[in-house]
Amino acid sequence: MIEIRIHGRGGQGAVIASQILAQAAFREGMHVQAFPAFGSERRGAPVTAFLRLDRSPIWVRSEVYQPNGLMILDQGLIGLKSANVTAGLQPGGWILINSPKDASEFTELQGFAVTTVDASAIGRRQKLGSPTAPIVNTAMVGAVAELTGIAKLENLAEAIRSAVPVKVDENVVAAQKGAQAVRKNRLAEDRSREHVNA
Numbered sequence: 001m002i003e004i005r006i007h008g009r010g011g012q013g014a015v016i017a018s019q020i021l022a023q024a025a026f027r028e029g030m031h032v033q034a035f036p037a038f039g040s041e042r043r044g045a046p047v048t049a050f051l052r053l054d055r056s057p058i059w060v061r062s063e064v065y066q067p068n069g070l071m072i073l074d075q076g077l078i079g080l081k082s083a084n085v086t087a088g089l090q091p092g093g094w095i096l097i098n099s100p101k102d103a104s105e106f107t108e109l110q111g112f113a114v115t116t117v118d119a120s121a122i123g124r125r126q127k128l129g130s131p132t133a134p135i136v137n138t139a140m141v142g143a144v145a146e147l148t149g150i151a152k153l154e155n156l157a158e159a160i161r162s163a164v165p166v167k168v169d170e171n172v173v174a175a176q177k178g179a180q181a182v183r184k185n186r187l188a189e190d191r192s193r194e195h196v197n198a
Contacts, residue, residue: 001054002150003064007085008073010045011129013137016163017071018049020141023159024151025053033058046083053150069094071144073119073136075101079108086112096143096182098136103185117143117181125177126170138164142175146182153179 004021008014015036022034033052050064066088075097077083086109089095095112097103098119106114123134138160145151151159157172164171 001052001056001058001060002069002148003067004051004053004069004071004144005064005067005085005089006049006051006071006073007077007083008047008049008137009077010047011133011135012047012073013135014047014049014073017073017137017141018051020138020156020159020163021051021144021151022053023162024141024145024156027155027158028151030055030150031058033060037063046077046080066090067093069144069148070096071140072097073140075099078106094147096140096147098140115143115147115182115185117178117185119143119174119178122174122177122181126167126174128167128170128174138171138174139178139181142178143182145175146179 006014006018018034022032026032030053036049052058068090070085070089072085072095077085089112093112095109095114097116099116100118101116103114103116119136119139120134122139123129123136124131129135141156145153145156153176156175160171160175161168
């Protein structure tokens with residue numbers, strides 16, 4: 001079973017992100033669960049959503065306490081005691097962060113496989129949300145799909161069309177751009193390793 005925890009702030013689309021990924025994985029023939037947990041339900045407050053995927057029926061009904069990976073929609077949540085984003089993350093687990101920074105700059109996350117994507121910039125370019133508060137969820141789900149292989153982009157696009165009520169084409173493009181950003185980061189990492197090993 002694959003378990004993913006999504007951390008964001010109210011208004012960034014964490015809950016919709018879990019639903020999109022669940023729908024896309026369902027189209028791949030997987031059994032899925034997607035559900036949120038709210039603290040104070042207001043814009044900007046920390047929000048957590050959960051996702052489970054398996055080829056077999058899923059009988060667990062609790063929150064996700066030991067995820068395989070994390071999707072963090074707001075880098076400001078890292079290090080925030082009230083959010084405690086890495087709690088229970090399995091050793092060597094992956095973390096995808098919405099950030100313009102390079103993954104190596106998150107030194108407090110050593111021991112995990114960290115990848116960054118500037119989903120805020122992608123959201124702004126696609127005019128999703130506002131320039132000061134871009135919607136980042138579709139760029140991040142594209143990045144997660146590329147990072148983990150849990151869904152093909154065409155299934156992700158269909159899930160976005162089903163779950164997102166406005167700017168559907170822009171959201172599909174954002175997901176594609178998020179996936180491309182992960183691909184680009186991987187190529188850069190591979191070249192860097194080749195250079196070190198040469």
